[in-house]
Amino acid sequence: xxxxxxxxxxxxxxxxxxxxPTIRNEAGAGGRDRGFPSMPRGRQMHKTFNNIKITILCxxxxxxxxxxxIGVGNxxxxxxxxxxQNLIExxxxxxxxxxxxxxxxxPDESPETELNPNVTYTLGPKITDWDQQRKVWxxxxxxxxxxxxxxxxxxxxxGSPPNPCDNAIGDHxxxxxxxxxxxxxxxxxIEIVYNMAHLDKELAGYWAKLPLIRRLMLSHPELEWxxxxxxxxxFTDMVFEIPLYKYxxxxxxxxxxxxxxxxQKSWIALNTGSFLFRNCQWSLDLLDAWAPMGPKGPIRExxxxxxxxxxxxxxxxxxxDQSALIYLLLSQKDQWMDKVFIENQYxxxxxxxxxxxxxxxxxxxxxPGLGDERWPFVTHFVGCKPCGSYGDYSVERCxxxxxxxxxxxxxxxxxxxxxxxxxxxxPNIKRIRNETAIPLEIVDQLDIRxxxxxxxxxxx
Amino acid sequence: xxxxxLGAQRCRKIHRTLRRCKVTVFCxxxxxxxxxxxIGAGKxxxxxxxxxxxRDHFYFRRRAGTHRVLEEVQTTSSDNEVASxxxxxxxxxxxxxxxxxxxxxxxxxxxxxxxxxxxxGPKISDWDKQRxxxxxxxxxxxxxxxxxxxxxxxxxGSSPKPCENPVGDHxxxxxxxxxxxxxxxxxIEIFYNMALLDAEMAGFWAKLPLIRTVLLSHPDVEFxxxxxxxxxFTDMAFEIPWERYKDSNLVMHGWNERVYDQKNWIGLNTGSFLLRNGQWALDLLDAWAPMGPKGKIRDxxGKVLTRExxxxxxxxxxDQSAMVYLLAxxxxxxxxxVYLEHAYxxxxxxxxxxxxxxxxxxxxxPGLGDHRWPLVTHFVGCKPCGKLGNYPxxxxxxxxxxxxxFGDNQILQIYGFTQKSLASRRVKKVRNGSRNPIEVKDVLxxxxxxxxxxxxxxx
Numbered sequence: 074x075x076x077x078x079x080x081x082x083x084x085x086x087x088x089x090x091x092x093x094p095t096i097r098n099e100a101g102a103g104g105r106d107r108g109f110p111s112m113p114r115g116r117q118m119h120k121t122f123n124n125i126k127i128t129i130l131c132x133x134x135x136x137x138x139x140x141x142x143i144g145v146g147n148x149x150x151x152x153x154x155x156x157x158q159n160l161i162e163x164x165x166x167x168x169x170x171x172x173x174x175x176x177x178x179x180p181d182e183s184p185e186t187e188l189n190p191n192v193t194y195t196l197g198p199k200i201t202d203w204d205q206q207r208k209v210w211x212x213x214x215x216x217x218x219x220x221x222x223x224x225x226x227x228x229x230x231x232g233s234p235p236n237p238c239d240n241a242i243g244d245h246x247x248x249x250x251x252x253x254x255x256x257x258x259x260x261x262x263i264e265i266v267y268n269m270a271h272l273d274k275e276l277a278g279y280w281a282k283l284p285l286i287r288r289l290m291l292s293h294p295e296l297e298w299x300x301x302x303x304x305x306x307x308f309t310d311m312v313f314e315i316p317l318y319k320y321x322x323x324x325x326x327x328x329x330x331x332x333x334x335x336x337q338k339s340w341i342a343l344n345t346g347s348f349l350f351r352n353c354q355w356s357l358d359l360l361d362a363w364a365p366m367g368p369k370g371p372i373r374e375x376x377x378x379x380x381x382x383x384x385x386x387x388x389x390x391x392x393x394d395q396s397a398l399i400y401l402l403l404s405q406k407d408q409w410m411d412k413v414f415i416e417n418q419y420x421x422x423x424x425x426x427x428x429x430x431x432x433x434x435x436x437x438x439x440x441p442g443l444g445d446e447r448w449p450f451v452t453h454f455v456g457c458k459p460c461g462s463y464g465d466y467s468v469e470r471c472x473x474x475x476x477x478x479x480x481x482x483x484x485x486x487x488x489x490x491x492x493x494x495x496x497x498x499x500p501n502i503k504r505i506r507n508e509t510a511i512p513l514e515i516v517d518q519l520d521i522r523x524x525x526x527x528x529x530x531x532x533x
Numbered sequence: 534x535x536x537x538x539l540g541a542q543r544c545r546k547i548h549r550t551l552r553r554c555k556v557t558v559f560c561x562x563x564x565x566x567x568x569x570x571x572i573g574a575g576k577x578x579x580x581x582x583x584x585x586x587x588r589d590h591f592y593f594r595r596r597a598g599t600h601r602v603l604e605e606v607q608t609t610s611s612d613n614e615v616a617s618x619x620x621x622x623x624x625x626x627x628x629x630x631x632x633x634x635x636x637x638x639x640x641x642x643x644x645x646x647x648x649x650x651x652x653x654g655p656k657i658s659d660w661d662k663q664r665x666x667x668x669x670x671x672x673x674x675x676x677x678x679x680x681x682x683x684x685x686x687x688x689x690g691s692s693p694k695p696c697e698n699p700v701g702d703h704x705x706x707x708x709x710x711x712x713x714x715x716x717x718x719x720x721i722e723i724f725y726n727m728a729l730l731d732a733e734m735a736g737f738w739a740k741l742p743l744i745r746t747v748l749l750s751h752p753d754v755e756f757x758x759x760x761x762x763x764x765x766f767t768d769m770a771f772e773i774p775w776e777r778y779k780d781s782n783l784v785m786h787g788w789n790e791r792v793y794d795q796k797n798w799i800g801l802n803t804g805s806f807l808l809r810n811g812q813w814a815l816d817l818l819d820a821w822a823p824m825g826p827k828g829k830i831r832d833x834x835g836k837v838l839t840r841e842x843x844x845x846x847x848x849x850x851x852d853q854s855a856m857v858y859l860l861a862x863x864x865x866x867x868x869x870x871v872y873l874e875h876a877y878x879x880x881x882x883x884x885x886x887x888x889x890x891x892x893x894x895x896x897x898x899p900g901l902g903d904h905r906w907p908l909v910t911h912f913v914g915c916k917p918c919g920k921l922g923n924y925p926x927x928x929x930x931x932x933x934x935x936x937x938x939f940g941d942n943q944i945l946q947i948y949g950f951t952q953k954s955l956a957s958r959r960v961k962k963v964r965n966g967s968r969n970p971i972e973v974k975d976v977l978x979x980x981x982x983x984x985x986x987x988x989x990x991x992x
Contacts (some may be wrong), residue, residue, distance in 0.1 A: 078627040127555055130562060133562070134562050137565075137566070197966030198967060198968045200968050200969075200970070206971045207971070214981065216986035216987055217987065222673070233706070235958040236958060238703070239626065239627070240624050240626040240627050240629075241701075241703075242631050244628060244702035244706055245695040245702040246630070247706050248702050248706045249727070251709055251710075251713075252727060255709075255713070255723050255725050259722050259724070265713055265717065266717070269707070269710055270941075270950065272960065273802060288948055292970065295981070321878075438865050459626060461626070462625060462626055463624050463625055463626070464624055466624070467622050468623055468625065469622070469623075469629070472629065473634055476635060483727070483728070489750050490746050490750055492730065495639040495640025496636065496637055496639050497638055498636055498637070498638060499635060499637030499639075500692075500693035500694055500727075501637050501693075501728070501730070503639070508655050509655060510655045510657045511663065511664055512657075513664075513953075516750055516752065520750075523674075
């Protein structure tokens with residue numbers, strides 16, 4: 074009987090317990106009209122709630138206070154990690170200093186003067202008789218001919234900024250790219266100039282190649298051709314030799330498509346990532362005509378607007394050397410085009426996206442020496458920008474592709490030594506030919522250099 | 534509960550007080566928290582810092598597992614959340630982990646026979662004869678490109694994997710450009726190696742199988758010049774005195790008494806040396822190699838070397854100590870063809886040289902190659918590509934910059950520019966362009982030295 078008495082209380086109290094969990098006035102404790110036996114129950118629930126609230130609040134405050142004094146970060150960390158952290162901070166400080174563009178002490182530095190837009194920028198004093206001067210020099214210096222072993226003397230010019238890249242991967246691929254160029258040039262008797270200086274502060278960035286090319290032409294009269302190549306271009310056909318005989322009547326050899334240039338006026342009709350300039354007066358004149366859109370600041374910005382307006386597909390940004398050259402050749406077609414050879418029979422510049430996935434197929438079906446879409450001469454990683462922070466493509470895709478191109482080319486070099494890479498991505502190599510006590514038979518077969526012979530003489 | 538002890542009236546008073554206290558405490562806490570969120574409270578920090586710290590703590594935990602001391606720490610200002618796979622579809626090079634991508638696609642199926650003694654390759658005993666026959670059959674590839682000028686191949690290299698130090702690759706790049714410049718001026722070809730030819734001879738021993746392979750594949754090369762990747766040319770005008778070595782097959786920087794009498798482990802340096810292509814070189818490599826194979830052999834050999842050589846610390850066998858030991862113990866066999874050169878710095882220890890560059894510029898001129906204007910400045914112990922060297926990072930990197938600029942200045946001056954200072958990356962013009970560049974005689978003479986002249990064929 075006693076139990077029956079309590080049962081209704083229980084039920085009503087659960088109903089009352091679900092009431093508002095707020096702090097209520099004791100006077101109003103009996104907010105709901107319940108029987109007296111149910112009141113303590115409801116109040117007990119409220120009391121419990123209040124206690125829980127207080128507990129939570131106290132716990133929160135304790136944690137805050139403890140954090141302030143002891144700190145959460147010290148839970149579980151050892152001294153070694155603290156030393157690591159110090160070292161990392163120290164190194165980061167040094168790296169930041171190295172990466173910064175600031176020079177330590179320049180007390181004599183005059184403030185940089187703004188280029189006067191009314192004065193036309195020039196690359197240097199005007200020379201009008203370079204062909205004559207060069208001829209004279211060559212005749213006086215027969216031991217430095219412009220043709221060696223029947224081949225015209227070529228200088229490959231490339232470069233990168235003097236500061237470290239924004240990230241370490243960029244420098245690593247610059248290193249691989251220069252090794253790749255060293256290999257090709259050693260096999261083909263070409264000298265390399267790697268430029269890391271801004272010779273002209275007005276023409277910085279992609280324009281820096283102009284003063285550099287001019288300076289090198291004038292300092293090396295024995296050079297017949299100067300070959301500019303971007304730092305993000307890799308040689309992928311180590312056997313292919315540029316067919317210079319095709320260009321005897323031309324002074325500029327550049328990869329592109331005539332219909333894109335003349336009909337569509339596209340801003341990517343030509344590519345200035347890999348081109349050849351003959352060392353002659355015509356080239357000096359072209360460089361002088363090319364340079365005016367380059368000086369940085371308002372000139373370059375304004376020129377950028379003109380180029381975007383006149384060339385198809387060009388986004389809006391400051392003037393770049395490629396668009397400027399296209400615009401120049403289009404607007405002064407009659408003056409220049411007869412000496413310009415637009416080459417597309419082989420990949421003097423090969424846009425990477427269509428090539429890198431087919432390397433395995435190429436290795437199966439074709440052989441080096443073709444230079445065209447079957448075995449591309451140059452694979453150029455336009456848009457990847459590994460030296461910066463952000464490229465136009467996914468980083469993974471770019472780096473995989475660059476590594477594949479590098480290995481693809483390196484395999485051709487290692488073949489002479491009896492090795493090749495284990496796959497196109499990995500760094501390790503494996504032997505493909507047993508060693509022998511008579512190595513020279515194989516050297517005769519495999520040495521890439523032995524395809525070109527000839528005599529030494531000067532040709533004007 | 535308390536009410537039972539004290540009485541109902543008291544109890545109610547206490548409850549009231551308690552409730553007021555609760556309210557007070559609660560408001561106080563709220564005030565503190567809000568103030569902290571806005572102003573901050575010294576070492577208590579702000580909630581944003583808390584969040585950042587906690588995030589960094591977890592992120593650091595994840596990275597610390599790779600045991601790298603020097604690594605790029607994400608700047609906290611970046612707005613990328615900590616993704617579990619930072620490689621996926623990002624256009625930001627800073628987020629990328631390259632080592633995940635560079636993976637061998639084929640497995641290593643070469644089997645190493647542990648009982649077979651190590652050898653660099655099949656024994657060749659008539660290399661001189663093979664080579665001279667080849668040279669006769671191939672007159673277009675002579676081993677001498679001038680009367681006193683042998684064909685030289687400079688061999689250097691580095692690891693195919695990115696450096697552990699974030700700026701290591703940049704310094705390798707600069708060092709390579711430096712070598713390209715010297716070699717272009719002196720008619721020397723370069724072979725830059727990025728492949729490990731023999732896994733057993735890894736580390737400093739990797740040069741031995743490489744040198745052997747290159748000698749055998751390039752019979753027209755008369756001298757192979759090995760140069761470490763941390764050595765830079767600092768005298769662009771100095772030409773090696775080849776006639777001095779016409780009877781020698783191996784030229785290293787060092788001192789006879791330190792090697793043969795004292796057996797000092799740094800009595801010579803194998804970071805930069807010349808080796809003539811011939812049977813003698815192959816035999817020397819075969820005699821040099823046995824201490825190299827990694828593992829037990831190298832460790833045991835290391836102990837022998839530490840015991841036998843003066844001042845050598847305890848570590849595994851390295852190629853330099855092994856060379857000292859070889860020469861000191863087998864002098865009669867090798868000594869007469871080894872020239873230990875110290876008249877110029879074929880290898881120049883950087884610690885003694887880098888602080889004096891300004892003095893050198895004032896007092897002397899390029900072309901001397903010795904203590905007055907060193908040919909090579911070799912940054913032994915700096916290890917810019919690795920984790921930790923023997924010297925403080927800052928000193929090493931700054932001095933490498935200075936040495937690079939010291940050498941680069943000499944090239945730029947030929948073209949009419951100079952570095953603004955040894956610490957600067959900027960250049961300035963020192964010579965204006967001319968309308969008659971041919972007549973700027975000094976310039977053209979430096980660029981067209983006699984030893985680069987081509988033999989004109991008499992037809």
